[in-house]
Each structure stands twice: as C-alpha cells, then as structure tokens.
Amino acid sequence: MAGPRRDTRGIVDAPELFAQVRFRRREPAAGLRPYLEHYWLIDWDLSQPYASHLVPHPSVNLVFQRYGGEDGFAEVSGIGLELFTQKLSGRGRVCGVQFRPGGFRPFAPDRPVAEWTGRRLPADEVFTPPAPPSAVLGPADEDARVAALDAYLLALAPEPDPQAERAMALVDLVRTDRTVRRVGELARVEGVSSRSLQRLFAAYVGVGPKWVILRYRIHEALERAESDRQVDWAALAAELGYSDQAHLTRDFTTTVGVPPTAFAPR
Structure with a gap:
C-alpha cells in the first residue's frame, strides 16, 4: 500500500x-x-x-x-x-x-x-x-x-484468511479495470461460477459483485462530473460500459440523488 x-x-x-x-x-x-x-x-x-x-x-x-x-x-x-x-x-x-x-x-x-x-x-x-x-x-x-x-x-488480532484475500483482490480488480463490466466477466476471470462469486461477496464483502461494479462506475462518473462541468455523458456512458446514456443517467440519479444535469456548467 x-x-x-x-x-x-x-x-x-x-x-x-x-x-x-x-x-x-x-x-x-x-x-x-x-x-x-x-x-x-x-x-x-x-x-x-x-x-x-x-x-x-x-x-x-x-x-x-x-x-x-x-x-x-x-x-x-x-x-x-x-x-x-x-x-x-x-x-x-x-x-x-x-x-x-x-x-x-x-x-x-x-x-x-x-x-x-x-x-x-x-x-x-x-x-x-x-x-x-x-x-x-x-x-x-x-x-x-x-x-x-x-x-x-x-x-483484535485479525487472522489471515485466504478467502478474505481473494475477495479483496477481486474488488480491487473491479475498481481498477474498466473492462470488468459484468458479473459473468469477473466470474470467468476467477474461474468460478457467478453463483460462487455471489456467495463469496456476501460472506466477505457484504454486497454482491454487481452492486460493487455499479458503485465504482458511479463513483467515477461523479468524480468526472465534479472535475469537468462539460462532461460528454454519452461518451462517458460508453466508456463505463453502459449500453446508453439513459441507463447511466438513471443509475446516477438513483445513487447520487440528483441527475447529471445538476453538474452542468456554472
């Protein structure tokens, strides 16, 4: 670190x-x-x-x-x-x-x-x-x-746990690798089924892998919006793996509480 x-x-x-x-x-x-x-x-x-x-x-x-x-x-x-x-x-x-x-x-x-x-x-x-x-x-x-x-x-003397290390590595991968856009992709990288991945995340992370993928992409969108008030939202949606701008706008609004238009130039 x-x-x-x-x-x-x-x-x-x-x-x-x-x-x-x-x-x-x-x-x-x-x-x-x-x-x-x-x-x-x-x-x-x-x-x-x-x-x-x-x-x-x-x-x-x-x-x-x-x-x-x-x-x-x-x-x-x-x-x-x-x-x-x-x-x-x-x-x-x-x-x-x-x-x-x-x-x-x-x-x-x-x-x-x-x-x-x-x-x-x-x-x-x-x-x-x-x-x-x-x-x-x-x-x-x-x-x-x-x-x-x-x-x-x-x-508190935490004990090393290989499953915890595995979960941490997978979440780090989601955070740093934009090409990981679907749970199935992450499961293939790990060589396990999506169901096994869900169980690992529930036990060691606390939320499912789909939630983690979405949250990190919204974090990135929010940071981009606050640093660049003229974001090309359609281009950003594609960059983050969304099928279209409408899906990113919906997820952003649901998560942040305001739509992307709240970050328009001022």
Missing part, C-alpha cells in the same frame, strides 16, 4: 466539504494495511450547520464520534446502500477506520459481512474488547489518535 489514496471519489461536492471541515487520511500500522484502506479524521467548528453527502464505498467502517459536549461513542457502519447524509453543527470530531472491501471479516469472523450491510450499531456489539472512544477521540495530538486506533485494532 503506497499510503492513503488522495482521490475524492464518493464525496459529493468535495471542495465544499473541505471548506467546512478539516479532513485528512492517515495510514495505519503495517500489520493492519492488508485489511484497511486508511483512517479518516475530521474535525469541525462551524458557525452554521452543514450537511455532508457521501456515495458510500463498498466498505465497512468503524467510526469514533464526538459531537459538541457529548461523550464520544463508537459504532460499526456496514456498507451503506443509499446516499449517506451527515448533518454537522457546532464543534465535533470523528476518527474513522475504512476497511478494505473484504477486509472486515478477519476482525469479526463469526458472521458474514452481509449481516452488517445497511446497519449502524454500537461497536461493542461487534468487537471484544470494547472500543475505547476516549482513547481515540481525546488526544489533541493527531498522531496520538492514530496510535490509539493502531493499538486497538492490532489488539
């Missing part, structure tokens, strides 16, 4: 988010990198309420949160199937752990990852020992917060 990725995929109106909050990604300890994408840290001190919007990745997150003067808490957030909106106000802090798609199961091996999909629940219902919100959220020093995350996750 060559450090945390720097793209803004999934963030709706990333420039506005970065203007409102202090957002950064940090790399986990070496022993955790096979399983984690990165840590993500957010602090804010707002004079006016702000709502952030995210098209979720196919990843489980462990999130330590503190809002205003409230006590901190930790929750496991399974893969979000819909646009995620978080309203922020006053002062607050979040320290999040984004697991690689397929990388969460070694930390909670007793249940299929699909069991957490679409759910947010207290971390203590998932992990033993309990997650320590004060140790993660309390330090003013950012390095100390990262060290607390490292210490807690390493103590």
